Amino acid sequence: MPPKRKSTTKSADQPTKKSRASRPRTKKPTNGVVSQSSSLQTNNSANKRALETWFNMYKDEDEDVISPEGANRFFDDLNVSLEGIQPIVISWKLNATSMGYFTKDEWMDGMRNLNVTNNEELKAKIFDMEESLQDERQFKDFYVFVFPFAKTKTQKSMDVEMALALWEIVLKDRYAHVPLFIDFIRKQEPIKVVNKDQWTSFLDFCKVISVDLSNFDPLSSWPVLFDEYVEWRRDNGL
Known part of the structure; x- marks a missing residue:
């Protein structure tokens, strides 16, 4: 008798290979980069809004500039004397170009560099600003x-x-x-x-x-x- 041929039909209980489409997809690790980037953008937006709100407290009504009247109120809120060195040191840190004036760009860039968003945070850094002059x-x-x-x-x-x-x-x-x-x-x-x-x-x-x-x-x-x-x-x- 000729030898029996092996059946090529798989039994119902034999495992079958899964198609590529049916394989579960695994997400590539992001190491938190995406979430960190999103968080950074959110923080930057929040800081920008805070700095603009702060600037608007002192700026002129019709211009995006703080003029002497607003600057005086700003320094008064910081409890620094206009007769002392502190207003000049703060202006130096903001890279202001005219005494008694702050443009919006000077304010935004300077306060970002100082990493402050309100008067209380700036007050806490005034002493260190003055101390830097010892160098x-x-x-x-x-x-x-x-x-x-x-x-x-x-x-x-x-x-x-x-x-x-x-x-x-x-x-x-x-x-x-x-x-x-x-x-x-x-x-x-x-x-x-x-x-x-x-x-x-x-x-x-x-x-x-x-x-x-x-x-x-x-x-x-x-x-x-x-x-x-x-x-x-x-x-x-x-």
Whole structure:
């Protein structure tokens, strides 16, 4: 008898291969990237709304700018004196271009960099802002910032009374030359305005020249104003 052929028909209890379409699909791990991105976008949107709401508390009615009236209310709400250094330091951190004014871009970018969205959060950082000025490089950056920030935009120089007021605020507690130099200008009235070179050079003068003037070289390239200051002090035994 010929051998029996094996049946090619599978019995009902034999497992069959699942088609590709019927296989359950497994999700690829995302490691939280999608959810983190979504959360970041949500936080950025919330921060933007918070910063705009904060800005709108002080801005002018007809313009997207905070002018002196609004700036005064802002600093008052922060409990900082307009006669002190703090408003200037905050303006420096916001990279403001005009004293008493904040544009919306300056506000939004500056507050984002500071990572604050309201007055209370900003208050908590003011001390650290001032402390950063203990670093010489930071202070030089701050000091250079003050001149274009405070002067009238249509003029190249700063009114001498403004310069004297700012030197008293910014430098008086740092260098012994400052009160003497201010006294010299008030009594002698050698200038009516302070130019950029005089402003910048004064910081270098205070750092380099000893208060007794013993290392002052009359042949050095200081602005003439400083030669006159040294001569006035020596003539008056100061």
